[in-house]
Amino acid sequence: MELRIFSREGAERYEPQGVEICISISDPSMPAARLSPRFAAVLRLGFSDIVAVESSADVLFAAAHAGAIVAFVERWRHAERLVVHCHAGVSRSPAVALGLCDRHGWPAAGLEEDYPYWNRWVRQVLVGHRDEMDAAKEDKMAAPTTQPIALGLWGVRYQVRDVQRSIAFYTGTLGFHLDQQYLPAFGQVSIGDLKLILSGPGASGSRPMPDGGRQEPGGWNRVILEVKDLPARIAELKRQAVRLRNEMEVGPGGKQVQLEDPDGNPIELFEPAGGAAR
Numbered sequence: 256m257e258l259r260i261f262s263r264e265g266a267e268r269y270e271p272q273g274v275e276i277c278i279s280i281s282d283p284s285m286p287a288a289r290l291s292p293r294f295a296a297v298l299r300l301g302f303s304d305i306v307a308v309e310s311s312a313d314v315l316f317a318a319a320h321a322g323a324i325v326a327f328v329e330r331w332r333h334a335e336r337l338v339v340h341c342h343a344g345v346s347r348s349p350a351v352a353l354g355l356c357d358r359h360g361w362p363a364a365g366l367e368e369d370y371p372y373w374n375r376w377v378r379q380v381l382v383g384h385r386d387e388m389d390a391a392k393e394d395k396m397a398a399p400t401t402q403p404i405a406l407g408l409w410g411v412r413y414q415v416r417d418v419q420r421s422i423a424f425y426t427g428t429l430g431f432h433l434d435q436q437y438l439p440a441f442g443q444v445s446i447g448d449l450k451l452i453l454s455g456p457g458a459s460g461s462r463p464m465p466d467g468g469r470q471e472p473g474g475w476n477r478v479i480l481e482v483k484d485l486p487a488r489i490a491e492l493k494r495q496a497v498r499l500r501n502e503m504e505v506g507p508g509g510k511q512v513q514l515e516d517p518d519g520n521p522i523e524l525f526e527p528a529g530g531a532a533r
Contacts (some may be wrong), residue, residue, distance in 0.1 A: 256328075257336040258352050258361070260370065262344035263288050271295075273335040274467050278324060280341040280348055283314045288340065295334060295465065298327040304346050306376035316347075316377045321354075321384035328355060333465040349373040354381030410443075410450030414472045415518045418442045418455040424517050425451065428495060429480065449478065477513065477521035485510045485526040 261269060266279065271293045279288050283301045290297055300323065302314045328337065337355075341347035349370035354377065356363035367373070415421040422442045425431040431444035431451065440458040444451050454461040454470075463469050482488050489503060489512055500513035500521065509527040516522060 256332070256334060256361075258355070258366070259336060259338045260344055260348050260352055260366075261338060261340040263340055263342050265344060266290060266338060266340035269338065271336070271338075274333070274463075274465060275336040275338060276327070276331045276334045277338040277340070278327065278348075278351060280339070280351070282342060284312070285342070294338075295463070296327070296331055298323060300324075302347070304341070304374060306374065316374070316380055318380065318384060321381045324351060324355070324381060325358070325384055331465055345370060345372050346374045347377055350375070350377035351381060354378045357382045410445075410452050411478050412452040412454055413516070413518070413520045414461055414470050415453050415455050415516070415520070416472070417517070418453050420517050421453045421455075425453075428492075428497060429522075446480070451478065472518040472520045475521060477523050479511075479523045479525050482524045482526050485512065485524060488524055 436442040
């Protein structure tokens with residue numbers, strides 16, 4: 256991961272070119288820096304440029320700050336570039352960069368020469384956080400797992416290009432119930448125990464992956480909706496000009512057909528053998 260160090264002014268002028276993340280350091284009394292929305296992620300921290308507390312207004316860099324930095328960089332370890340800035344770009348941000356170099360084995364000699372006034376306390380605490388993180392990992396590996404990762408099924412997420420259009424399709428054509436909507440980014444519809452989350456452009460569930468890959472509609476994994484009298488349902492869908500991917504298939508378990516929502520996400524209609532729909 257490439258490191259770039261800026262002052263606040265330089266960071267506010269900077270425009271990321273690829274998958275870049277930013278650690279934004281401000282004085283506790285200062286407003287947050289106005290950074291480009293093109294950053295894939297921004298970690299904002301507020302602490303003073305000191306090595307010891309001298310007044311009640313001082314905020315000393317602490318383990319909580321170090322932990323946030325470590326977790327942030329680990330979460331975005333596949334980013335192309337990490338930008339670190341503080342007010343002047345000469346003390347706190349170089350110290351964070353050097354601490355990360357120490358932790359990850361990145362070359363640091365050039366940074367130490369270019370930024371000789373780095374904050375020694377910040378670097379020390381950030382590097383020292385390694386022991387706490389390693390101990391926590393070891394304890395977690397040694398301890399038996401008592402809590403399952405998954406608590407249950409929440410729902411299915413589909414990527415869509417127009418949330419309002421998708422809501423109209425699922426409620427008007429397929430008979431789903433509208434649970435909530437925050438247009439234009441997000442909507443949720445449901446039928447029975449199934450919650451279907453419709454993520455439009457700008458929704459948190461639609462953001463690009465760390466490698467820049469975009470989440471797109473389509474594919475072959477699909478929700479299966481149970482129906483009665485599948486041939487009649489197919490005829491009804493054709494009258495509404497709904498796109499069907501195939502003709503009705505019949506197997507030992509029942510009959511099925513695939514259709515697409517307005518964005519090309521697949522849906523299977525299934526009639527169990529013998530018409531034994533619940």
